[in-house]
Amino acid sequence: MRLFRRNPSGRAFAGPPTCLGSLIWNNQTMLAQAKPEPPAKAPSRPRRVVQRFPGRRHPRRGRRRGRPRDANALHPSQASPVRRDETAAMSSVREHYDNHLGPVYAWMVGGETSALARGDAEIGALDVAPRGGGIAVDLGAGFGMHAIALAERGFDVVAVDACSVLLDRLERLGQGRRIRIVRDDMQSFVDHLPGAPELVMCLGDTLTHLPDDSDVEALIEEIAGVMEPGGRFIATFRDYSQRLDGTRRFIPVRSDMDRNMTCFLEYSESHVLVHDILSERRGAEWATRVGAYRKLRLAPARFRSMLIARGFSVEQSSEPAGMVRFSSRLDHPGNPE
Numbered sequence: 001m002r003l004f005r006r007n008p009s010g011r012a013f014a015g016p017p018t019c020l021g022s023l024i025w026n027n028q029t030m031l032a033q034a035k036p037e038p039p040a041k042a043p044s045r046p047r048r049v050v051q052r053f054p055g056r057r058h059p060r061r062g063r064r065r066g067r068p069r070d071a072n073a074l075h076p077s078q079a080s081p082v083r084r085d086e087t088a089a090m091s092s093v094r095e096h097y098d099n100h101l102g103p104v105y106a107w108m109v110g111g112e113t114s115a116l117a118r119g120d121a122e123i124g125a126l127d128v129a130p131r132g133g134g135i136a137v138d139l140g141a142g143f144g145m146h147a148i149a150l151a152e153r154g155f156d157v158v159a160v161d162a163c164s165v166l167l168d169r170l171e172r173l174g175q176g177r178r179i180r181i182v183r184d185d186m187q188s189f190v191d192h193l194p195g196a197p198e199l200v201m202c203l204g205d206t207l208t209h210l211p212d213d214s215d216v217e218a219l220i221e222e223i224a225g226v227m228e229p230g231g232r233f234i235a236t237f238r239d240y241s242q243r244l245d246g247t248r249r250f251i252p253v254r255s256d257m258d259r260n261m262t263c264f265l266e267y268s269e270s271h272v273l274v275h276d277i278l279s280e281r282r283g284a285e286w287a288t289r290v291g292a293y294r295k296l297r298l299a300p301a302r303f304r305s306m307l308i309a310r311g312f313s314v315e316q317s318s319e320p321a322g323m324v325r326f327s328s329r330l331d332h333p334g335n336p337e
């Protein structure tokens with residue numbers, strides 16, 4: 001079943017498929033709850049729209065399991081016993097970010113200041129500037145490393161993310177800029193647009209958080225349906241289509257004197273289960289938490305053909321650490337190949 005809604009220009013379009021049977025998002029409930037927002041008017045501080053999510057508590061969350069507390073206060077790299085607070089129960093993406101990644105995300109990406117500088121350089125290299133209505137959308141905006149850079153270049157930014165911890169940070173960092181902060185599933189972004197966007201971004205491996213290829217396809221369809229003709233859609237994601245094996249599945253993320261983060265990847269046909277192993281110094285001892293969530297093994301060739309099928313012309317490039325970048329332009333709106 002598909003839900004039919006109207007985009008800001010009044011055209012009817014098909015929303016994302018519902019009832020996917022996915023463990024990750026309950027789209028149907030969220031679409032039913034979503035309410036259109038009035039146009040944004042040059043706010044002096046970022047506006048905040050909060051979309052409530054259906055409560056889906058993982059049956060194992062909150063249960064304390066594993067080894068008893070250990071008094072040894074050694075760095076995890078010393079292979080000593082550590083306190084284990086949580087086992088690797090698979091959680092939804094939102095739960096995983098709210099409880100596990102959100103609080104340490106800025107640290108994971110090298111700290112707030114350097115991440116913002118990197119985001120700014122990345123946006124600078126893309127040569128984007130308001131040329132039409134000036135609306136830019138950042139899907140999976142996190143704490144705003146790209147949204148803030150877009151606002152500084154004169155865009156009216158709609159920053160959508162599901163994680164309140166990261167959006168709180170964006171609210172603080174984005175003070176005084178034209179950013180509408182929306183807490184909702186990015187698949188519902190059209191419900192929060194003040195007008196047709198000329199730029200949509202989905203950077204930093206966010207697309208692979210969607211449950212399925214069909215959700216990516218539906219998102220592209222929505223973007224093409226609401227975007228200004230000639231508008232740009234820029235996405236980066238990690239190519240998980242090639243399996244890593246053995247010890248190559250352990251990915252060190254970051255480590256310092258107080259924290260260590262390592263990922264472990266477990267592959268299935270269409271997804272990779274990402275186990276995030278986080279050890280933190282707690283006074284005289286170390287605590288380790290493990291959380292896991294599914295990411296999509298989105299094949300770049302498949303993504304490319306989805307874009308072309310919706311009327312985008314596409315430039316593709318490889319980035320470090322297995323990332324791919326797609327910079328696409330809506331050259332044939334409503335008249336795809």
Ligand SMILES: C[S@@+](CC[C@H](N)C(=O)[O-])C[C@H]1O[C@@H](n2cnc3c(N)ncnc32)[C@H](O)[C@@H]1O
Pocket residue numbers: 025093097109139140141142143145160161162163166184185186187202203204205206209210
């Ligand atoms: C890997 S982070 C990338 C953040 C940011 N774009 C960057 O480049 O640093 C993925 C972000 O997407 C958000 N996210 C994942 N799935 C989402 C969804 N379906 N709807 C809204 N946000 C989502 C997460 O909360 C997180 O902030």
